[in-house]
Amino acid sequence: MCSRPMWWSPMPSFRQRLWPASLLGRLSLVMVAGLLLTQLVASYIWASQLRAKAQVEVQSASQYVAHGASGAIRFFRSLPANYRQLLIQQLREMGGTRFFVNFNHAYVPVHSIEATPLADSALQSVAATLKSDLPHSPPSHLAFAWPDQLVVSEDGVRLNDLPDAWVQHILLLKPDPAPILVIQTEIEPGNWLYMAALMPNPYFLSSNDPLAWDRLALQGLSLAVVLLLCLLVVRWITRPLAALSEAAAAFGQGQDDKTLPLPETGSREFINTARAFSAMRERIQRYIEDRERLFISISHDLRTPITRLKLRSELLDDEALRNEFEEDLDELDMMVKGALQCVKDSDIHENPAEVKLDAMLGRLVRSARLAGHEVAYQDTGLSVRAKPLALKRAIGNLLDNALYYGKRAEISVTSADGMVAIAVRDHGPGVPEDALASLFDPYVRLAHGREQNDGGMGLGLGIARSVIEAHGGQLQLSNHPQGGLYAVIRLPA
Known part of the structure; x- marks a missing residue:
């Protein structure tokens, strides 16, 4: 036997397997891929613009906070040391200022939030503004921290341990805590000024995140609705074509049922196609039936004169001539029988x-x-x-x-x-x-x-x-x- 039968065809490539064979599958794939690509490109452009806008807003907000912090540092530095705690106590009783302020004898370690490009940019902008406003002051220690992890004094007191009146008008602790900017600078040897404040937009890290879950959920929902509508439209368009394909295949295999005409539904173009197909099917069917009747009639009618000619050939006296006549008539009879057999064998109902x-x-x-x-x-x-x-x-x-x-x-x-x-x-x-x-x-x-x-x-x-x-x-x-x-x-x- 052959090592490779002649009907063998090579395995389809990955691209051929990925590309659907049906019109419904192809249109669906093209529309889904086009929508996904459009959504990705639009999301990328929107995210880029959002990041650029957020960067500008953070820069401006950081400079605003830094200017306030530099003013506070200059103010506390100008006060006598024994007046600072008294003033801080008065500010707390009054409801505080923009900053939560405390004095320590050393730097207090801060557990920073996870580093992000936007947070790093804000810290760099605050540091640059403080250095510009206070050129002769020692460098300040800056960090963003979450309220529940923030230590405010050298003896380990946490922000959550403080009375609510001290911080409720300054920092957001609940129900949705916001990251807190912590600034620590040495006023004089052994005296560290500790300041904590919120950014003008406390939730600047999440509100400017293009990948936030609520935004992704909204985009995903809108994309799912559009894809569903596209698939429904594609299916509505291709369903009549599938009916036309099935009708054509059935007619080609001799399984056509005249009691089930092709439905004339859908678009105007398909209705015209369905009507043209139905008319063509009727004409072909009539042609086939007429051809069969004509072929069978002619073949059948030819057998009678052939038989008569055979009988008359027997009356010929010339044996050689009679044999030639019989050979021609036998060949003609064989051709007629072959024609009848061809019609009968190829059209079995x-x-x-x-x-x-x-x-x-x-x-x-x-x-x-x-x-x-x-x-x-x-x-x-x-x-x-x-x-x-x-x-x-x-x-x-x-x-x-x-x-x-x-x-x-x-x-x-x-x-x-x-x-x-x-x-x-x-x-x-x-x-x-x-x-x-x-x-x-x-x-x-x-x-x-x-x-x-x-x-x-x-x-x-x-x-x-x-x-x-x-x-x-x-x-x-x-x-x-x-x-x-x-x-x-x-x-x-």
């Missing part, structure tokens, strides 16, 4: 059913073996949906050809890619490559065929191909590498 190939081919093989032929076949358990009698005649024609011209035949059945392949190989001399295409033509017989089967008419292969194509399949012929003709029928599984 029966309903499609599930055909178990082992049972059908087994009967053909047993009949051939009883006639003294050698046929090899192994059961496969495969089946196809087809017209049983028509399929049997098509395979029978191929097997008869194989046994006439090859003496020995092999039948094999395989399944791949949703198709069932029935291969019939003979062990004869094969066929010239340039003559393969003409084997399906009626009354075409090669010299080897005429020698092996002088009673044939050259209609078997054409009938077989017509039957297989009516089932939506293919019949292909080739020469086997090890000799003989190789015929392959491919049918939908």
Whole structure:
């Protein structure tokens, strides 16, 4: 057998597997991919603009806070040391100022929030502004911290341990805490000024985040709604096309039901197409019926004058002339019988059913073996949906050809890619490559065929191909590498 059957096709590439075969799948994929790409590009542009705007706002807000902090540092530095705590106590009782202020004897370590580009930019802007406003002061220690982790004094007192009156008008502790800017600077040796404040927009880190969950949820919801509407529209558009495709396939396989006309729904273009298809189907059906009636009538009517001519030829006295007449009449009678057989075999009216190939081919093989032929076949358990009698005649024609011209035949059945392949190989001399295409033509017989089967008419292969194509399949012929003709029928599984 061939190492690679002629119906074999290479595995589809990854791109071919990804690209749907149906119009619905292709339109859906294109629209979904286009929407996703548009959404991603728009989101990227919007996020870039949002980040740029947030950067400008943070820079301005940081400078505003830094100017206030530098003024506070200058004010406390100008006070005598023994007045500072008294003033701080008075500010706390009054409800505080913009800053929560405390004095310590050393720097208090701060547990900073997770570093972000926006927070780092704010700290850099505050540091630059403080250095510009207080050029002769030592560098300040800056950090953003969460309220529940913030220590405000050297003895470990946390912000949450302080009375609410001290901080409730200055910092946001609940219900949604905001990051706190902490500024620590040394006023004089051994005295550290501790200031904590909120940014003008306390939630600047989250409000300017393009990937915040609420924004992503809103974008995702809007995208899902648009995609759903697009899929519904695509399905609404392609559903009539699917009906048209099914009607065309059924008509091509002889399964057309006139009681179920193609529905004229959908767009104006499809309605016009449906009407044109229905009219074409009726014209073709009438043509086929008229052709069959005409063909059968002519073939039938020709047999009567042929019979009369045969009887009259018997009255001829010249034996040589009588023999020539009889030979011509026999050839004409054979052509008429062949025409009738062609119409009968290629137009079998029966309903499609599930055909178990082992049972059908087994009967053909047993009949051939009883006639003294050698046929090899192994059961496969495969089946196809087809017209049983028509399929049997098509395979029978191929097997008869194989046994006439090859003496020995092999039948094999395989399944791949949703198709069932029935291969019939003979062990004869094969066929010239340039003559393969003409084997399906009626009354075409090669010299080897005429020698092996002088009673044939050259209609078997054409009938077989017509039957297989009516089932939506293919019949292909080739020469086997090890000799003989190789015929392959491919049918939908």
